[in-house]
Amino acid sequence: MSESSEKVTCPKCQAVNFTTSAVCWQCGETLPAPAETPASEQPVPLQAPVYGANLPPAATPTYEPQSQPVYAAKPQNYLVWSILTTLFCCMPAGVVSIVYAAQVDSKYATGDLVGSQNASNTARTWAWVSFGVGLVATLSYLALMIIGVVSSGQFH
Numbered sequence: 001m002s003e004s005s006e007k008v009t010c011p012k013c014q015a016v017n018f019t020t021s022a023v024c025w026q027c028g029e030t031l032p033a034p035a036e037t038p039a040s041e042q043p044v045p046l047q048a049p050v051y052g053a054n055l056p057p058a059a060t061p062t063y064e065p066q067s068q069p070v071y072a073a074k075p076q077n078y079l080v081w082s083i084l085t086t087l088f089c090c091m092p093a094g095v096v097s098i099v100y101a102a103q104v105d106s107k108y109a110t111g112d113l114v115g116s117q118n119a120s121n122t123a124r125t126w127a128w129v130s131f132g133v134g135l136v137a138t139l140s141y142l143a144l145m146i147i148g149v150v151s152s153g154q155f156h
């Protein structure tokens, strides 16, 4: 124990008492315990968190190269899909998809992972819209061609 902790000041009359005294020698007030706590208390041992202990380790995607960091994988930007659907399907919806596909990379570069994921979802949606519209348009075009061929054959 240090020297300063061997005396305690009475809260009532401010008289200085020894810590061995139970009551104040001047006014009889019950003295508080010394401020310094004894070192007999054992520190609580740190326990390892048990939640998630039974979970299997996170599976590493096998399709990703080992050189890529795994802490924040960039969302799929669907840029190839966007370009393909723009060229072969529906130009307007494909352009929208390309715009959002570009935002996937730019937002990921700025650390906006949520915005990057949202742009990825939007790019995928518009790529499918472009694909669907283009598919319908292509089928309609083929149908008109077939009808035209049949019609021209009939009137030959």
Ligand SMILES: [Zn+2]
Binding pocket: 010, 011, 012, 013, 014, 015, 024, 025, 026, 027, 028, 029
């Ligand atoms: Zn006192």
